[in-house]
Amino acid sequence: DTAVSQTPKYLVTQMGNDKSIKCEQNLGHDTMYWYKQDSKKFLKIMFSYNNKELIINETVPNRFSPKSPDKAHLNLHINSLELGDSAVYFCASSQSLPDEQYFGPGTRLTVT
Amino acid sequence: ILNVEQSPQSLHVQEGDSTNFTCSFPSSNFYALHWYRWETAKSPEALFVMTLNGDEKKKGRISATLNTKEGYSYLYIKGSQPEDSATYLCAFNALNLIWGLGTSLAVNP
Numbered sequence: 114d115t116a117v118s119q120t121p122k123y124l125v126t127q128m129g130n131d132k133s134i135k136c137e138q139n140l141g142h143d144t145m146y147w148y149k150q151d152s153k154k155f156l157k158i159m160f161s162y163n164n165k166e167l168i169i170n171e172t173v174p175n176r177f178s179p180k181s182p183d184k185a186h187l188n189l190h191i192n193s194l195e196l197g198d199s200a201v202y203f204c205a206s207s208q209s210l211p212d213e214q215y216f217g218p219g220t221r222l223t224v225t
Numbered sequence: 226i227l228n229v230e231q232s233p234q235s236l237h238v239q240e241g242d243s244t245n246f247t248c249s250f251p252s253s254n255f256y257a258l259h260w261y262r263w264e265t266a267k268s269p270e271a272l273f274v275m276t277l278n279g280d281e282k283k284k285g286r287i288s289a290t291l292n293t294k295e296g297y298s299y300l301y302i303k304g305s306q307p308e309d310s311a312t313y314l315c316a317f318n319a320l321n322l323i324w325g326l327g328t329s330l331a332v333n334p
Contacts, residue, residue: 146322156269156314156324169321203268211257211318213271 116140117217119204125223126194133190134220136204144168144209145187147179150201150219162187163210194224229317231325238305239333245301246328248315252296257318260289260300263327264311272300272313305332 117138126132138145146169147159160179161169167179176192191198204217230249238244250258257276261269273282278293286303302309312327 153326154312155326158322158324161322171321205269210322211274211276213259213274214261214269214322215271216268218268 117204117206117215119202119217119220121220122218123221123223125225127225128194128196130194131190131192132194132222133188134202134204134222135186135188136217137186138204138206138215138217139185140206140215142206142208142215143184144207144212145181145184146205146207146214147187147189148203148205149173150203152200156203160187160189161210168210191222194222196224198222199224229315229323229325231313231315231328233328234326235329235331237331237333240305240307242305242332243301243303244305244330245299246313246330248298248300248317248325250296250298250315250317250323251319252294254319255293255296255317256320258291258293258298259316259318259322260298261314261316262311263314269314300328302330305330307332307334 120135144163146161162181165181178190180188201219205214207214260272263269273289275291280291289300291298310332312329314327316324
């Protein structure tokens with residue numbers, strides 16, 4: 114049973130396209146996150162939702178828009194993809210903000 | 226600007242050696258301190274979440290201590306094994322979760 118799943122695992126696309134990455138958790142957690150692992154392997158938080166409400170919104174381009182249809186799902190939509198968006202994106206969930214986080218397998222996005 | 230610093234940046238030890246790393250964080254607005262283990266090509270996995278000053282937690286050969294007044298946490302690995310090779314991340318939880326850059330551990334057989 115996969116606790117936190119992401120689709121797709123790999124995504125190769127061209128500059129200017131719009132793409133989405135989906136995340137689902139079956140742990141019953143209230144809080145979900147999106148992280149970007151940059152080229153230096155640094156893990157940086159992008160967004161966090163608690164019960165479908167945005168609670169953390171770090172400084173990311175507004176081309177990135179999270180959407181949470183319910184508390185088990187947090188999708189990431191990216192408009193007008195740029196070369197610099199190439200990275201591994203991780204979804205995670207936790208019962209609440211201070212609690213340990215469970216990470217998905219990651220989505221490797223390559224923009225050509 | 227809140228900063229979380231981890232040292233050393235990388236570490237090479239021999240199998241059987243014991244080792245420790247440091248995570249330094251702001252001593253104000255403390256809520257929790259997380260430790261994660263991140264193996265190459267996998268996802269980070271939680272080791273410990275620590276909330277109280279003086280907390281000491283243990284999981285097998287790995288243990289961690291917490292000093293919120295001076296703003297540091299130590300992670301100890303006793304008798305390192307090759308399977309302990311990974312990056313160990315700490316994250317400071319105030320209003321947001323701020324991650325350190327990690328300590329990369331390589332254990333040589």
